[in-house]
Amino acid sequence: MARSKQQRSVETREAILRAAAAVFEESGYAGASISRILQRAGATAGSLYFHFKSKEELARAVMTAQPETIVPHLASEGLQRLVDITLVWCHQLRLDLTLRAGVRLTTEQTTFGMADAAAPYDEWVAIMADVLETAAERGELQPGIDPKGLATFIVEHCTGMQLYSAARSSDRADLPQRVVSMWQLLLPGIAVPTVAVRIETRPDRFHPTAA
Amino acid sequence: MARSKQQRSVETREAILRAAAAVFEESGYAGASISRILQRAGATAGSLYFHFKSKEELARAVMTAQPETIVPHLASEGLQRLVDITLVWCHQLRLDLTLRAGVRLTTEQTTFGMADAAAPYDEWVAIMADVLETAAERGELQPGIDPKGLATFIVEHCTGMQLYSAARSSDRADLPQRVVSMWQLLLPGIAVPTVAVRIETRPDRFHPTAA
Structure with missing residues (x-):
């Protein structure tokens, strides 16, 4: 046809x-x-x-397409979903050209002065804050943790992590380990203890394929 | 003469x-x-x-000169010294051309493929790990906190924070508030409670001048 x-x-x-x-x-x-x-x-x-x-x-x-390379791979809810976003992200950064280009452009654009340069960051913050609202409703977060503030923190951290990792080696080989270390340091301070112990942070939890 | x-x-x-x-x-x-x-x-x-x-x-x-624009302004020890590094850093990024150039080059160099691109990051990690060793000796850190791992985490986070802030506005006007938010989120999980409450994180703690 x-x-x-x-x-x-x-x-x-x-x-x-x-x-x-x-x-x-x-x-x-x-x-x-x-x-x-x-x-x-x-x-x-x-x-x-x-x-x-x-x-x-x-x-x-290309920058706006970043979430499309990750969100379809997710199946979990609440805090595990937030962790899974970062685990899928660090896998896909090695496999998916569109995601890698989006991250490169987002990093570079401060230099070439694109209008509304913060938009790709803000979009990730909105997605993660939404996931964290669900986590809060499920009673997974410690009291006083603000979803939007924590989402901003995670976006800042992922931005810096991938840049340091790319400076170490162009294929960002150590990025999955950095993601695991981030959660090991953060989870005790943000999740209630019963949730913190059951969140899975193994980098091989996902084997997504290229888009 | x-x-x-x-x-x-x-x-x-x-x-x-x-x-x-x-x-x-x-x-x-x-x-x-x-x-x-x-x-x-x-x-x-x-x-x-x-x-x-x-x-x-x-x-x-220029990249290697970054710590010289910050370390001479520090007077504190232990965990407060680590916090002060980040407070002086976010002030100096607005005042000191050498620091701003160093940060821009460090961010860009992954793109232009300089040899040993991770060196400026590694140098900051070494400086901060040293400060955190002192904090650990003074009993300021919670058990299980690894100085090198936490130093890596702070460098990753500062890298991402300044980039997101620069995307928002070229003068990084919101960076001091981001630094404060970082410590508010991190301190309860890394410092022993008696130390966490007495660490000062006000951005106006320092008014360093241009080099």
Whole structure:
């Protein structure tokens, strides 16, 4: 059966996004050119500009796609779900080009001065705060722990962890161990004791595959 | 009294380093040129290459100078000293060009692939682990807290905090409040209760001046 025009348009948009992620991941924002993205996607300039107004809008779409590379892999709830976000994230950072490009762009953009540069961080904070609200309702958090404040803390920490890890080796080989260490240090101070002991933090809890 | 030749050499080296910090801070590693650094320092190429072999060596010297912009301002010991490092750091990041350039280069260098990219992080970990060894000897830390592990955690967190803060606003206006929030979340889990209550975390504890 022939694909509909709309279906082809969705596929073209996805091919352009994947190509953009690959080029941004390899060359960064400044080094990426629209012509290389077109060549890699096998698309025309007309179809690219139909979907994205500019290189900045393409970069923004790649940054915004970060949660889509992680959230579908989650099955747990409450505090375990928050831990699982970080475990899937550190796996996917090695497998998923779109996530790696999104993280690189988010780190770089402070330098190239994109408008609303904090948006990708804020989006992660909103997702994690939502998960922590559920954890609080389930009685998993210690009294006085503010979901939004803790979510901000986790986003700050994950940002720094992946950067230090990438400075150590380009494949971020020690990132899973850093994630485990973070939770070992944090859990006793944020979770009620009965929950803290049953949260699983093994990095091999997930074996997600590339998108 | 005429300055000695050695004194003039030290002054030239410092002028070149300050100029390099200003240019790196403004334009990043890729955008900085030796000719602009020379122009700003009012120095000759011969004197620059006498002190520094390459742009990379200049960048490394700027990154390595980070602790010098902070450690001289400290007077406390133990856990309070660790807290004070982070309080002075978030003040100085707004005042001290050399520190700001060092932080920018450290963040960027993963991208431009400098050898031994983790060294500036490792140096901070060593400084903080040393301070935490003293805290442990003074009985300030809870049992099971590993000085090196906690020092790594603080460096990871400060890295992410300043990046998120810089994405929010280029002058990192909310960084002092982020530092306070970090300690409010961490102290109950790492310090013994009698110490946790007397650690001061007010951001206005220090008013250091530019170097």
